[in-house]
Amino acid sequence: MNRKYYSFLLVFLLSCGSNDNKNSTNTPESIPGKSAISKERATVNKEPVAEYIVPMGDPKLDRKFGVKIYETPETFKFRLEMYYDAIVENDTISFPDFGKEPVVKVKPGTEKLSCIIGFLDDKNEFREYKLLQGKDDQLRLTKLKSYVVE
Numbered sequence: 001m002n003r004k005y006y007s008f009l010l011v012f013l014l015s016c017g018s019n020d021n022k023n024s025t026n027t028p029e030s031i032p033g034k035s036a037i038s039k040e041r042a043t044v045n046k047e048p049v050a051e052y053i054v055p056m057g058d059p060k061l062d063r064k065f066g067v068k069i070y071e072t073p074e075t076f077k078f079r080l081e082m083y084y085d086a087i088v089e090n091d092t093i094s095f096p097d098f099g100k101e102p103v104v105k106v107k108p109g110t111e112k113l114s115c116i117i118g119f120l121d122d123k124n125e126f127r128e129y130k131l132l133q134g135k136d137d138q139l140r141l142t143k144l145k146s147y148v149v150e
Contacts, residue, residue: 039076049104076097077092084139127147
């Protein structure tokens with residue numbers, strides 16, 4: 001009986017070891033002040049907060065490729081106004097909550113009629129999010145990366 005008791009006690013003590021992950025490299029980075037940002041905007045800016053527009057051919061015909069990004073009443077949602085030739089399409093895009101007001105940026109893509117929509121993270125580094133491109137007479141919006149804030 002003593003042998004069973006000591007075996008049980010040994011297993012119990014070994015299983016109660018510290019689970020301290022201070023040296024772990026895979027721990028998610030915490031973002032301070034996350035709850036300080038309101039989910040609703042007090043005022044909505046009527047002007048684009050970011051844009052990328054390039055002319056396509058004859059400027060008199062107002063042919064262009066690009067995107068204008070506008071605020072919505074929701075802090076982390078924005079309205080996209082996308083252009084390709086004579087096509088104008090609207091969509092919405094949501095950005096992660098890094099504990100600060102989202103800063104939206106648009107950069108040129110690798111192809112002629114493409115651009116990358118992204119945002120500045122909590123370290124003010126540009127993060128690619130979606131690719132907008134005009135290809136085969138179509139306007140395409142493709143997700144490049146997904147982000148999760150923990």
